[in-house]
Amino acid sequence: MSLPAIASLLKQHMGLHSSTVGSGTISQAVERRMRDCGINDIGDYHNIISQSETELNELIDTVVIPETWFYRDRNPFSAFSDWVRHNWLAGSAHTPLRILSVPCSTGEEPYTLAMCLADCGMAAADTHIDAIDISSTNIERARQARYGNNSFRGGDLRFRDRYFESVGTRFQLTDAIRQRVHFEQANLLEQDFSTGRAPYHVIFCRNLLIYFDRPTQHQAIDRLEQLLTSDGILFLGHSETSLLLERPFSALEFPRCFGFRRAEKESRTDHAPASRNKPKAPRKRDRLPVTAPLPFAEVEAGKELHTVETGDNDVLLQKAFRLADQGHLDEAARHCETLLQQHALQADAHYLLGLIREAAGNSAEAERMFRRTVYLDPTHYEALAHLSVICRRQGDSGEARRFHERAARVQRHNRGTG
Ligand SMILES: C[S@@+](CC[C@H](N)C(=O)[O-])C[C@H]1O[C@@H](n2cnc3c(N)ncnc32)[C@H](O)[C@@H]1O
Known part of the structure; x- marks a missing residue:
């Protein structure tokens, strides 16, 4: 009886959902803490953690999964550096670039961000990195900044030569990087977590949400949105991105980086200098009636509303739309596929492929493409409208209504009435 009660307390306090880590993890942590405290009865232990925040924190320290390493997944950090160079530094920043890493575990993630910023030539005074984790043990280790081999994975470890000194079998991070990161022990789910914090331009919140239930x-x-500037960037873990599906975020044009820009309904380019914190002009996406998908010619007429990327991709996409408009559907599809091989996150290429598949009578594939489009760009009005029609055709009126409502919301927003 007491183990479920303890699991429930952990869930309530830190969000940990027992099914995500397995009940074995929780029971082992409880057994360990009971042993360390010299307690034999689990009911007694439950009473203690219900009353003592210190012991509850000890249990949390024992149960958390601190797994992390420098440059974990690589691409998010490449995308971050790319954004810093092409957006932040290319703009006219007057404020320090504010970054939050939560959860930061033992510090590898925020220190990687600090190394990226140093490599981008940014002075410490022009950046501010907050790094937060619920585990005080992790935060203490992070502050020490001394790491073993497990924190260095993957082939390219040149950063270690630049920023670490070897101390026996371990590696000590240089003070110049250490001083760029401000560590703090806090619980993201705590009511007052956001109190007193200025908004962040970039938030890394990776590999935490997987341990939570849906609500x-x-x-x-919601909390992260509160903490993000109006056009800030949010990086999630690779299996956490679907959570942004219904929210105004658009994927960064960088392969497998799992980074999303908060979209104030304007362009989806992330290679043009950003006008930070300025309200964005609404993106007009109201050409489609929700009930009737457009022929290609009308899509082409509204083309400039969809494609904001510059360079070869833009040319390729425009050509694909033109070919489709001229009836050369196979060739248009080939252009889209080529584009998607290079830029898998190009929502409009998926959308056009959806139109082409639909024209060919391949409704299942069209639906897949439109779903992919709205996954990448949840405010893609046309794709939402097509999905609404497809679902209605399939007799799924509930799903059709939901897509219809989402499309209507986007339309109202774009017209400035929502
Ligand atoms: C797997 S690590 C992720 C570290 C890093 N973001 C990464 O992806 O490499 C998960 C961390 O989440 C922390 N954590 C768990 N619940 C938390 C909460 N409610 N608030 C803040 N941190 C939490 C744990 O202490 C642990 O260090």
Whole structure:
């Protein structure tokens, strides 16, 4: 009886959902803490953690999964550096670039961000990195900044030569990087977590939401949204990105980086200098009636509303739309596929492929493409409208209504009436 009660307390306090880590993890942590405290009865232990925040924190320290390493997944950090160079530094920043890493575990993630910023030539005074984790043990280790081999994975470890000194079998991070990161022990789900914090331009929140149930995940995303500037960037873990599906975020044009820009309904380019914190002009996406998908010619007429990327991709996409408009559907599809091989996150290429598949009578594939489009760009009015029609055709009126409502919301927003 007491183990479920303890699991429930952990869930309530830190969001940990027992099914995500397995009940074995929780029971082992409880057994360990009971042993360390010299307690034999689990009911007694439950009473103690219900009353003592210190012991509850000890249990949390024992149960958390601190797994992390420098440059974990690589691409998010490449995308971050790319954004810093092409957006932040290319703009006219007067404020320090504010970054939050939560959860930061033992510090590898925020220190990686600090190394990226140093590599981008940014002075410490022009950046501010807050790094937060619920575990005080992790925060203490992070502050020490001394790491073993497990924190260095993957082939390219040149950063270690630049920023670490070897101390026996371990590696000590240089003070110049250490001093760029401000560590703090805090619980993201705590009511007052956001109090007194200025908004962040970039938030890394990776590999935490996977341990939460759905409502808690959304509670956490609400909090992150609160903390993000109006056009800030949010990086999630690779299996956490679907949480942004219904929210005004658009994927960064960088392969497998799992980074999303908060979209104030303007362009989706992330290679043009950003006008930070300025309200964005609404993106007009109201050409489609929700009930009737457009022929290609009308899509082409509204083309400049969809494609904002510059360079070869833009040319390729425009050509694909033109070919489709001229009836060369196979060739248009080939252009889209080529584009998607290079830029898998190009929502409009998926959308056009959806139109082409639909024209060919391949409704299942069209639906897949439109779903992919709205996954990448949840405010893609046309794709939402097509999905609404497809679902209605399939007799799924509930799903059709939901897509219709989402499309209508986007339309109202774009017209400035929502
Ligand atoms: C797997 S690590 C992720 C570290 C890093 N973001 C990464 O992806 O490499 C998960 C961390 O989440 C922390 N954590 C768990 N619940 C938390 C909460 N409610 N608030 C803040 N941190 C939490 C744990 O202490 C642990 O260090």
